[in-house]
Amino acid sequence: KVIDAYTEEIAPVGHVEDLTVTADNPTALQVAWEPLQLQLRGGILQGYMVQYCQHGDTQTCRDRSTQTVPIPGEEAASCLLQDLKPFTRYAVRVWAENREGHGPLSDYVIQTTAEAAPEDPPTNLHFPLVTATVLRLSWDEPRVPNGLITYYTAEVNGETHQLVDNNTVPVHGNTNYT
Secondary structure: OOOOOOOOOOOOEEEEEEEEEEEEEEEEEEEEOOOOOOOOOOOOOOEEEEEEEEEOOOOOHOOOOOEEEEEOOOOOEEEEEEEOOOOOOOEEEEEEEEEEEEOOOOOEEEEEOOOOOEEEEEEEEOOOOOEOEEEEEEEEEOOOOOOOOEEEEEEEOOEEEOOOOOOEEEEEOOOOOO
């Protein structure tokens, strides 16, 4: 005689392992993890929850606004977080859920989205030095640089100059410049 018996479901008792977060592009992070081991699920998983927020230097999500994304399915193991800000640090964590509740939270993984072009141009352009051979430019950096600015490009009378460490452009005496 075969007897079927089932235990009652309990909330998952284990946390997600091998959580990785990689910068997919300037506005997205790819999140991946190992599905929760069968013996730690406490029953049939409804899926996973991915929580994320912008990460400050001394704070994590508890003091900041968070967003949570449901990922349905027992064997789900990844998601793409989209519509994020370029070159911004995010804290991400994941937990499993079944009908009885959610399991322990994973540790946070901190990742920065990829760089993008500046959101706005430099401002307050002026010329602190103008001689017969040199034109020195000065400006305020873009308000939202979206990354580390490695150089600026200046176009003077149709000639393009890449300005890296020195904000001077050679000029040829007694000429109007635009």
